[in-house]
Amino acid sequence: MSGNSGSNQMWGGRFASGPSAIMREINASIPFDKALWRQDIAASKAHVDMLAVQGIVSHEDAAQIAEGLDSVASEYELNGVPENWDLEDIHMTTESRLAELIGPVAGRLHTARSRNDQVATDFRLWVRDAMDQAELGLKQLQIALVTRAGEHADSIMPGFTHLQTAQPVTLGHHLMAYYEMAGRDRSRFADARVRMNRSPLGAAALAGTGFPIDRERTAKALGFDGPTDNSLDSVSDRDFALDYLMAAAQCSLHLSRLAEEFIIWASQPFGFVTLPDSLSTGSSIMPQKKNPDAAELVRGHSGRIVGCLTALMITMKGLPLAYSKDMQDDKPPVFEAASLLALSIAAMTGMVAEAKFRTERMRAAAELGYATATDLADWLVRQANIPFREAHHITGSAVKLAESRGVALDQLPLEDLQAIDARIDDRVYAALSVDASVASRASHGGTAPNEVRKRVAEARVALGLEESA
Secondary structure, three states, X not given: OOHHHHHHHHHOOOOOOOHHHHHHHHHOXXXXXXXXXXXXXXXXXXXXXXXHHOOOXXXXXXXXXXXXXXXXXXXXXXXXXXXXXXXXXXXXXXXXXXXXXXXXXXHHHHOOOOHHHHHHHHHHHHHHHHHHHHHHHHHHHHHHHHHHHHHOOOOEEEEEEOOEEEEEEEHHHHHHHHHHHHHHHHHHHHHHHHHHOOEOXXXXXXOOOOOOOOHHHHHHHOXXXXXXXXXXXXHHOOHHHHHHHHHXXXXXXXXXXXXXXXXXXXOOOOOOEEOOHHHOEEOOOOOOOEEOHHHHHHHHHHHHHHHHHHHHHHHHOOOOOOOOHHHHHHHHXXXXXHHXXXXXXXXXXXXXXXXXXXXXXXXXXXXXXXXXXXXXXXXXXXXXOOOHHHHHHHHHHHHHHHHHHOOOHHXXXXXXXXXXXOOOOHHXXXXXXXXXXXXXXXXXXXXXXXXXXXXXXXXXXHOOOOOOO
């Protein structure tokens, strides 16, 4: 065996030419950063336009470069971005193809910029689009939630704590809780978008440039609010990506909670909902089963999205200024999270919109779960002037009796209730039905049907579905 062969074995069999092959593969980002091609073309066109206006390149050269960039974009749109690992990334891939199309003038495009500010700009543009897409998707989820909540403002179901029946609520009220969560998620993406909407283009490698560039012009052309104010920070900042991932992670937790609700509700012991066929699967061996696979995958995706956030946080935690090659690993977790989040939002929007709620089962569960026990205790305090702790004990006895007979509290005869405590009279029945219970919770944000309808109406106005009265 030759010495060279032994050396190659040390590096690994698939790297036939040793260290240079490893470096080529570890250094190349084109397999994933090709996703930035639209942003790279747009930023390059803005840059060369500014160079021409500032007299740094001629208008003729700038026009030729812009036309060439349009041709490259057309090729990418039609055939995809080629992966030549020797060109490393989307920036060199585009510039190389541009040179093939228009010749040496293509070299003028990179005047007064670096791949450092170029990738920082492209990535910001991509993340900004991802924020907009998430916000739009969440609005559609809110519309689905509000629509179904309006249909079920009067539909009674058990409200849970510790997954134990607590007090009766309405299905509309329950769905509107997720409307509120989605609203906070939208606000996080919106806040992050405002904070990140500054252009790093023109920061160059790390110190700025000696060319008389106009960073305000390129920022405006790309829809930014203005340029970033420190060139070192401009090329090394990935807070915008972390902000996106933090918002995505929080959103994914909410989606996972909603998915878990549907998974539980669809199980035979609950039977609260029939999931749409389009978002369910069957079993390969058990024909009676209808599996909530889409909801389970949404629940699973949340873990992966949180993992993406953790990955980038760890990548960034110890990097000195300015750019380091570690930051090449910033894009895969963001791309993965964005794809998973979009799927999860779409899946839960479809599930909310198309699910068939079995409200008779929900109501029966609220009645037989003794969800009005708190109402009985409250009635004893208000009407019989009994201390709450004593009222709690009396109510526990009534629940035990109803449970032994398999009936709801309001189905217990008065004489049986009076046998537990003589201070109970027939007025108690007005408080014991699940309808009376939910109707009494009319405080702001409560579950009373009228209050739910009020919140739904306000939400519809906020979503632009209706005009304010």
